[in-house]
Amino acid sequence: MKRSRLIFFWGGIVACILITSIYVYSLCCSYPERVAEWNVQAEETFVKALELEVQKRGNIVVPFVAGVNSPEMKTLKSPYRSFVTLTSRYGTHDYEIPRVKFDNSLIKDTEKRMLLSYVLEEHPLNADTLNTSWNSLLIRKSIKANTGIRLSTIDLLKQTSVVCSPDSIKILEGDSLLSRYLGFRCEVEATGFVSYSWWQALEVWPPIIILLLLWLCFFLLFSYYKQITLFLRRKFVKKETVVNIQEKTIVVERKMHLEEVVEQTGLYELADGTILDSRKGLLINEEKTRQVQPQTIILLKLFLCAKDYRLTAEEINKKLWEGKGSSSQIHAAIHRLREALKDASFLIVEKEDKYYCLKMPHSIEKNSTEA
Incomplete structure (x- = not known):
């Protein structure tokens, strides 16, 4: 934790x-x-x-005689x-x-x-x-x-x-x-x-209900702590994007969103707050660290650098195997990337038409849009 x-x-x-x-x-x-x-x-x-x-x-009428011969005066x-x-x-x-x-x-x-x-x-x-x-x-x-x-x-x-x-x-x-x-x-x-x-x-029931609501709110906040912090970070936090161009560092300040990639000494911060250490081959989130194979890291960096985070099978084949890979190799690489992300990040890889897309789950995107 x-x-x-x-x-x-x-x-x-x-x-x-x-x-x-x-x-x-x-x-x-x-x-x-x-x-x-x-x-x-x-x-x-x-x-x-x-x-x-x-x-x-x-x-009720009561017969009353104070004396024997005549009524007696009373105070x-x-x-x-x-x-x-x-x-x-x-x-x-x-x-x-x-x-x-x-x-x-x-x-x-x-x-x-x-x-x-x-x-x-x-x-x-x-x-x-x-x-x-x-x-x-x-x-x-x-x-x-x-x-x-x-x-x-x-x-x-x-x-x-x-x-x-x-x-x-x-x-x-x-x-x-x-x-x-x-x-x-x-x-x-x-x-x-x-x-x-x-x-x-x-009159203890109103206070008891208030206390129960207090504890319930706390446990709900704790249960969804990761999602809440992610939403607040996406909503309010501004990050610095560092890009190395010809050994010169250019710093651009902008609001963090899905398209943003942070690169500095081999570190990438994904949109959900997960850190990719490309040199050590690690995916790091709030709760645990996941070791990732070098080929999976290369594939993830390809997605991060691609336009709209979309790659075709031909582009993946060309980058990883210089066009000599098979469809089964491509599917295996995508599967390993999905497994790595499932254990350490909210990001997923989906197939849309002829593209493989790196994106946030629909439920999180919907909640962020509604908020």
Whole structure:
């Protein structure tokens, strides 16, 4: 492998690995930030979904008497009390309300909490319905999450019953996002669970596609490195044609094309970048060196010096055998030249009418013309 191609290969590999590493590192760093941002919005939407479920029960009529003889005047909001006393069919009992439950109560007004206890006893919350409502609110905010709901209720005998939304066992195994409490005794606990898939949170498919395209482009460039460099050289590079005439050197600067032959101390540069060393009998390209027989070198130089690189069988016979060669000898010489070029160059020898022509393959000529 030629040094320039080797440098291109390892330079491209290092560049692609570096870009991929930076991309992956940035995604890993952004994941905690994205999750924290989504958690904040998930908490807001959970509370909103819970409020919507409670509002659905707002028109239920509840008989309420504050005193024995007459209604009792109530303030809009009652202060926190660690114990509340409630008389029921099970007698009169004191119920403890932890401060954390009161602070996270959906409704803090004493009277409304009492009403809500009655409403939720007659019309309890549905975990599946609440979870569906929460999911719909998250989707509106373009948040892709897996959610679950657990409803825990403590009855008047202080026994706890638990109901969970369907298909949420794996989510419920983790830590809860938050809990909200409802009722006079804060006896109903609604807990929301949420988890995120890393590929959903990071939206990794667009970056992955970009990285795959990057690597694909690199390997395509490397695979067609020789053709690309040949095209660029033919398109932009200017070469010096050196011709020896009567021991004087004439230097002509022109754009390199198929008709151009570079001769200097027995070296010829063919149109595809292959070097012919006529003195050492070598064809040299980017990847390997091919030893060529002296007669094949003479024949190749005849083509290079001929007009339009075309020779008849008679011209070849005259130059190589002084007109005494046979058709089989001519065919053998052409065959050896073709084999030498096939291993070391893009140039080919084709038969057109009565001429043998040294030329570039049609596919390369077409690509160069279209470009």
